[in-house]
Amino acid sequence: MARQELVNEIKENVRATRFYLDREKLDEKVMRMLATVPRHEFVPQDSRRFAYENRPLSIGYGQTISQPYIVAIMTDLLDLHPDAKVLELGTGSGYQAAILSGLVKEVYTIEIVEALGLKAKERLVRLGYDNVTVKIGDGYYGWDEHAPFDAIIVTAAASHIPPPLTQQLKVGGKMIIPVGTMFLTQQLLLVTKQEKGKLVSRQILPVRFVPVTGGH
Ligand code: SAH
Numbered sequence: 001m002a003r004q005e006l007v008n009e010i011k012e013n014v015r016a017t018r019f020y021l022d023r024e025k026l027d028e029k030v031m032r033m034l035a036t037v038p039r040h041e042f043v044p045q046d047s048r049r050f051a052y053e054n055r056p057l058s059i060g061y062g063q064t065i066s067q068p069y070i071v072a073i074m075t076d077l078l079d080l081h082p083d084a085k086v087l088e089l090g091t092g093s094g095y096q097a098a099i100l101s102g103l104v105k106e107v108y109t110i111e112i113v114e115a116l117g118l119k120a121k122e123r124l125v126r127l128g129y130d131n132v133t134v135k136i137g138d139g140y141y142g143w144d145e146h147a148p149f150d151a152i153i154v155t156a157a158a159s160h161i162p163p164p165l166t167q168q169l170k171v172g173g174k175m176i177i178p179v180g181t182m183f184l185t186q187q188l189l190l191v192t193k194q195e196k197g198k199l200v201s202r203q204i205l206p207v208r209f210v211p212v213t214g215g216h
Contacts, residue, residue: 002052006068007035009054013069020205026076033099034072039065041127042093061113063210065093066155070188070207074176077190077204078151080104085146087168089139089212090155094120094132100153101129108132108146110139112214138214142168149173157186157209161199162216169193178209 011025018024040051042065047057056064066074075096080086084104088097091111097120100107107129111117114136121134135143139154140162147168154165154177161177169175173193180186188204 003035003039006039006052006054007031010034010069010072013054014073017073017205021073021077023076026072029103030072030076030099033075033102034068036102037095037098038127039068039095041123042095042098059093059116061116063092063113063116065095066209071096071099073204074153074155074188075099075103077176078153078174080151084150087143087146087149087152087165088155089142089153089162089165091117091120091134092155094124094129094134096153096155097132097134098124098127098129101132104131104150106131106133106146108135108143108149110135110137110143112136112138138216140164140212140214140216144168151175152177154178154212155209156212157181157207158212161189161191161201162212166191166193166197166199171195171197176204178207181211 040048043051043057056067080103085106088109091109097109117136124132142164148170150173152175157178175191178186185206188207189201191201
């Protein structure tokens with residue numbers, strides 16, 4: 001089955017990049033989500049046949065659904081626990097939110113392109129991911145009403161770590177975020193918030209994401 005082959009490919013990618021990730025393999029529960037979430041439901045009709053290839057795909061409006069390997073490692077590096085509340089900046093297709101849905105208690109996700117956000121919301125409801133809440137807005141400012149979060153995942157590249165997001169992260173919480181520009185290399189950063197709000201960040205690996213937009 002195509003989805004299981006994709007999972008095997010991700011396992012190989014993880015093994016090949018274990019020195020970057022500082023782990024040999026990903027959590028079983030993360031792998032199980034990748035093996036169950038129907039990625040073909042999250043891509044446009046005309047690219048469904050590519051849904052289980054390990055690469056990003058266009059979802060319209062100049063945006064993309066991330067490469068499954070990247071979704072896998074970003075999710076895994078957050079070390080999520082079942083009671084966690086997670087914030088995502090960049091709902092896109094809703095695929096990353098669906099993966100998170102089975103791993104944590106609540107997922108809050110923000111999308112700036114209204115048409116994408118509405119479509120993702122409809123899709124997540126239809127597929128039964130009922131612990132995901134989608135909002136249309138500028139995720140740069142986070143979602144104060146539901147803060148603090150145990151973990152934050154940013155799925156678009158930011159020029160810097162948005163201060164409202166670090167404020168809304170719990171002490172001990174982790175944020176995964178690609179930082180950089182469209183033209184220079186972006187680095188995937190794993191940021192941990194320590195006592196007194198001190199941030200410790202670790203560079204994971206170079207990545208390529210669409211940019212964070214908005215008026216900030
Ligand atoms: N996580 C998505 C892929 C995200 S692509 C998925 O699983 O499909 C990045 C998304 O971030 C795009 O949909 C883009 O519109 C959105 N985005 C960019 N800047 C944003 C902002 N400031 N606030 C919220 N969403 C933003």
